Amino acid sequence: MRYPQGGxxxxxxxxxxxxxxxxxxxxFARGDTNTVIAKQLRVSVRSVQQWRRDWRTGGREALRSKGPASLPLLSDEQFRVLERELAKGPAEHGWPDQKWTLARIKTVIGRRFHISYTVKGVALLLHRNGFAL
Structure with a gap:
């Protein structure tokens, strides 16, 4: 499964x-088939196949979570700085009106922090931090 940037x-x-x-x-230890396990756990057979491969090579420990796929690109402190920048309004950042768009916020992040987000990544970042879109 693929996740968007910062997701x-x-x-x-x-x-x-x-x-x-x-x-x-x-x-797996009981000898159940992938199809039976997938049905019981309500997951795809493909996931169970991958888990079984991992289990065969590393046992139960190989199935342990490896943590988040990626860390958020902006730290909490950087996000607070972004909030202050957004509070200044779009006109302060060179746009002719007072409407924030995801594309504009993406541009501010790029200019201020030299970090590249996708528009979808900006939406997720804002949503994760309590902004309603």
């Missing part, structure tokens, strides 16, 4: 997926 599963969802992988490991 991924929350810690809670990663823990839930890890529990599913551990349940699958119990099924």
């Amino acid at each position: 991924g599963l929350t810690a809670q969802r990663r823990e839930m997926r890890e529990r599913l992988r551990f349940q699958a490991a119990a099924g």
Whole structure:
């Protein structure tokens, strides 16, 4: 599964997926087929196939969560700076009107922090930090 820039599963969802992988490991040990395990856990057969490959090479420990796929590009402190920049309004940043768009916010992030986000990544960043879009 591919996730947009700055995206991924929350810690809670990663823990839930890890529990599913551990349940699958119990099924592997019992000799259950991939199809049976997938149906029981309500996941794709393809996921179970990958988990089984990992389990064969590294046992149950190989199914442990490896943490977030990527860390957010902006730190909490940088996000607070971004909030202050956005509070100044778009005109302060050179746009002719007072309407913030995701593309404009992406540009401000690039100019201020020299970090490249996608428009979708900006939407996720704002949503994660409590902004309603």
